[in-house]
Amino acid sequence: MNDAPAPQCVICPRQLLDHETGRYLCTLCEHRIDRDLREIAGPSGLYARLCLRIQPGQRGGDGPAVSSSPGARTPVNEAVLSLTANGGIVSTLETWVEDWASYGLGVHGTGGRLQHRVDQAVGTLRRNLGRAAYRHPALDEFAREIGQIVRQAEAIINGERQPRQIPVLCPCGTVRPVTLNTDGFTCRGCGIEYGHSEALRLPLAERRAA
Ligand SMILES: [Zn+2]
Ligand SMILES: [Zn+2]
Numbered sequence: 492m493n494d495a496p497a498p499q500c501v502i503c504p505r506q507l508l509d510h511e512t513g514r515y516l517c518t519l520c521e522h523r524i525d526r527d528l529r530e531i532a533g534p535s536g537l538y539a540r541l542c543l544r545i546q547p548g549q550r551g552g553d554g555p556a557v558s559s560s561p562g563a564r565t566p567v568n569e570a571v572l573s574l575t576a577n578g579g580i581v582s583t584l585e586t587w588v589e590d591w592a593s594y595g596l597g598v599h600g601t602g603g604r605l606q607h608r609v610d611q612a613v614g615t616l617r618r619n620l621g622r623a624a625y626r627h628p629a630l631d632e633f634a635r636e637i638g639q640i641v642r643q644a645e646a647i648i649n650g651e652r653q654p655r656q657i658p659v660l661c662p663c664g665t666v667r668p669v670t671l672n673t674d675g676f677t678c679r680g681c682g683i684e685y686g687h688s689e690a691l692r693l694p695l696a697e698r699r700a701a
Pocket of ligand 1 (some may be wrong): 500501502503504505516517518519520521
């Protein structure tokens with residue numbers, strides 16, 4: 492009998508099951524990444540809805556447009572601009588497309604308008620995600636960046652602040668702020684790795700006396 496522990500998903504603390512042998516991540520995490528990607532693209536996706544926020548005078552929008560009159564830029568508008576411009580979401584996606592292409596996972600897009608480039612990059616990544624699960628060692632980094640795009644975009648669209656940070660205490664004494672949708676973290680103090688649910692089970696750190 493072989494007592495070696497089954498390999499673990501690179502993203503969550505789950506042990507890979509027999510039918511997941513040879514994969515870097517579990518099927519649940521793959522589905523979550525696919526769902527995140529799907530939410531970004533398309534005419535009613537997060538990217539398109541973010542773009543609506545910077546077009547003044549847009550009729551029939553699903554929320555108040557952010558004023559873009561000169562000198563009246565709100566911090567939200569700055570955030571929207573940096574996410575929607577070249578160098579923002581589209582470049583994060585295209586950098587991954589390029590990276591995956593070097594693993595034989597899809598090919599570069601053909602350019603065009605930003606929305607088209609976003610849709611094209613998401614389409615390429617989704618089509619290749621199933622094979623990347625077996626072939627790409629940095630899926631944890633990929634999942635983190637894609638998840639971050641979704642959370643930032645949703646926070647702006649829903650008019651929410653960034654998720655509240657909660658300081659938790661590792662048994663080694665290190666305090667670390669986490670959010671309710673943390674992907675987990677590696678403790679700076681002792682190097683222990685915590686997955687999402689493990690991180691949220693840690694005791695709250697007491698607030699330091701002022
Ligand atoms: Zn997983
Ligand atoms: Zn620790």
